[in-house]
Amino acid sequence: MPICAYGQMSNQMYGILKVFRALSDETRLRIVNLVLERECSVCEIVQATGISQSRASRGLTALQDAGLLKARRDGLWVLYSIDEEGVTGSYPGLTQLIRTATEDSELVALDRERLKTAVREGPCRERLRCLDI
Numbered sequence: 001m002p003i004c005a006y007g008q009m010s011n012q013m014y015g016i017l018k019v020f021r022a023l024s025d026e027t028r029l030r031i032v033n034l035v036l037e038r039e040c041s042v043c044e045i046v047q048a049t050g051i052s053q054s055r056a057s058r059g060l061t062a063l064q065d066a067g068l069l070k071a072r073r074d075g076l077w078v079l080y081s082i083d084e085e086g087v088t089g090s091y092p093g094l095t096q097l098i099r100t101a102t103e104d105s106e107l108v109a110l111d112r113e114r115l116k117t118a119v120r121e122g123p124c125r126e127r128l129r130c131l132d133i
Helices: 011-023 026-037 042-049 053-065 084-090 094-102 106-115 124-131
Strands: 069-074 077-082
Touching: 011 026, 011 053, 026 042, 026 053, 026 077, 026 094, 026 106, 042 053, 042 077, 042 106, 053 069, 053 077, 077 084, 084 094
Parallel strands: none
Antiparallel strands: 069 077
């Protein structure tokens, strides 16, 4: 169990700190918003946000480590989705809070719009060259 300045931290407190750290980054918050829309691959997230593949992967890893996302393999792809069991069981209302906090963001709205046309066919790099991202 982690130690903080005032002694031992409870597992629950440590867990919520990990969640808030993961959500404290704009890119990771944008990724969560996309995954709230639907299950996504790294390539789809890259297409929707315009960020690099490595940045998307690091963000997904941080969100998964915090218990917000789960991953499953589907052929060549790893698909990420909200870990409903973990999030709603441990932090009821968190997904609604995220949606409410970002509902006025033009950038998040643009990400969602681009996600509608994002595809997961072919290697990410080749697809991105076609999109000029």
